[in-house]
Amino acid sequence: SSRVSAGEIRTALKDQVGTPLALVDFGEIKKELAKFPLIRSYVTEAVPPNTLVVHIVERSPLGVIAEGSSFVVVDAAGVTISRESERPAKLPIIDSGSTKTTSAAFKAAVAVLLALPDSVSSRVDTVSARTKDDVTLVLDGVGQRVVWGSPDRSGFKARVLADLISHQNPNTVVEYDVSAPNSAVVRTG
Numbered sequence: 001s002s003r004v005s006a007g008e009i010r011t012a013l014k015d016q017v018g019t020p021l022a023l024v025d026f027g028e029i030k031k032e033l034a035k036f037p038l039i040r041s042y043v044t045e046a047v048p049p050n051t052l053v054v055h056i057v058e059r060s061p062l063g064v065i066a067e068g069s070s071f072v073v074v075d076a077a078g079v080t081i082s083r084e085s086e087r088p089a090k091l092p093i094i095d096s097g098s099t100k101t102t103s104a105a106f107k108a109a110v111a112v113l114l115a116l117p118d119s120v121s122s123r124v125d126t127v128s129a130r131t132k133d134d135v136t137l138v139l140d141g142v143g144q145r146v147v148w149g150s151p152d153r154s155g156f157k158a159r160v161l162a163d164l165i166s167h168q169n170p171n172t173v174v175e176y177d178v179s180a181p182n183s184a185v186v187r188t189g
Contacts, residue, residue, distance in 0.1 A: 016029060
């Protein structure tokens with residue numbers, strides 16, 4: 001869904017409208033678009049003779065941080081996308097011990113979420129970390145746990161985890177330990 005209004009973008013860039021392409025102030029465009037926190041990036045495209053197209057890439061929600069009785073939806077950089085009174089469906093809770101998105105624990109949790117294949121990330125209910133080395137996931141359903149450890153070798157850990165999950169009954173309570181991916185362990189009970 002589009003969170004950034006095209007009308008608001010046009011209004012912000014109105015001073016450039018009618019300016020010949022060769023005289024467009026790209027510094028001013030950058031300054032105006034920087035005021036939109038939901039814009040992750042943009043690219044300008046000059047289409048002669050007199051059209052400037054601005055392609056916007058919006059921030060994508062990655063997870064939510066519980067803050068009191070509300071939920072703060074954040075992207076991978078920790079930028080707030082929205083505040084909700086109810087937990088948004090299909091977004092994991094990121095619990096790094098605080099609401100700060102600059103901590104090493106938050107960054108480690110995000111790195112792990114970004115490394116997961118869709119088949120696993122769509123099942124993550126919570127990701128917790130207190131340091132950069134103790135990331136733990138809880139999957140939806142019966143609450144299978146994943147001991148991840150640090151975000152080091154996350155791509156390999158993600159592949160190992162996906163393989164382990166594919167060989168388990170999703171209704172069995174198990175703990176997957178991929179903190180040492182070459183010797184991954186599945187614990188039952």
